Each structure stands twice: as C-alpha cells, then as structure tokens.
Amino acid sequence: xxxxxxxxxxxxxxxxxxxxxxxxxxxxxxxxxxxxxxxxxxxxxxxxxxxxxxxxxxxxxxxxxxxxxxxxxxxxxxxxxx
Numbered sequence: 001x002x003x004x005x006x007x008x009x010x011x012x013x014x015x016x017x018x019x020x021x022x023x024x025x026x027x028x029x030x031x032x033x034x035x036x037x038x039x040x041x042x043x044x045x046x047x048x049x050x051x052x053x054x055x056x057x058x059x060x061x062x063x064x065x066x067x068x069x070x071x072x073x074x075x076x077x078x079x080x081x082x
Contacts (some may be wrong), residue, residue, distance in 0.1 A: 004061050008045055011063070012038030015070045023078055036077035037070045044069020 016037030020030045047069065048062030056064050 012041035040070040040073025041066040
C-alpha cells in the first residue's frame with residue numbers, strides 16, 4: 001500500500017470525523033462526511049500533483065491542497081444535506 005494513499009485515507013477520515021462532531025447528528029451523516037472528506041482529500045491531492053505545486057509537500061503528499069479539497073467537499077455535503 002502506498003504511503004500517500006494511507007495518509008489520504010487517514011487525514012480524510014480525520015477531517016470527516018471532526019466535521020461530524022461539530023455538524024453531524026446521525027450515523028448516516030458520519031458516513032457521508034467520511035466519504036466526502038476522503039474523496040475531497042484525494043481530489044485535492046490530484047490537483048496538487050497535476051499542477052506540480054511543490055510548496056509544503058510531505059514527500060509526494062500535498063496536505064494543503066488535500067485539506068482544501070476535503071473542506072470544500074465537506075461544505076458541499078453539508079449544503080446538500082447528505
């Protein structure tokens with residue numbers, strides 16, 4: 001398993017769980033927020049890779065872009081009331 005993939009899942013799940021602690025009410029919210037956060041982090045990572053943004057990287061992981069993607073997807077999930 002690639003270390004980047006493991007970190008994407010761990011960081012994405014952490015953001016989703018924290019978002020659920022603040023905004024979630026039911027178990028289905030937790031599942032939706034976890035999925036949205038992990039997918040958002042992966043999309044942010046992909047954008048960082050494609051754009052070749054080398055500032056603030058940890059190995060090949062782009063934590064800033066991933067965090068922004070995760071936050072954006074979480075806000076969209078909340079806005080859509082998933």
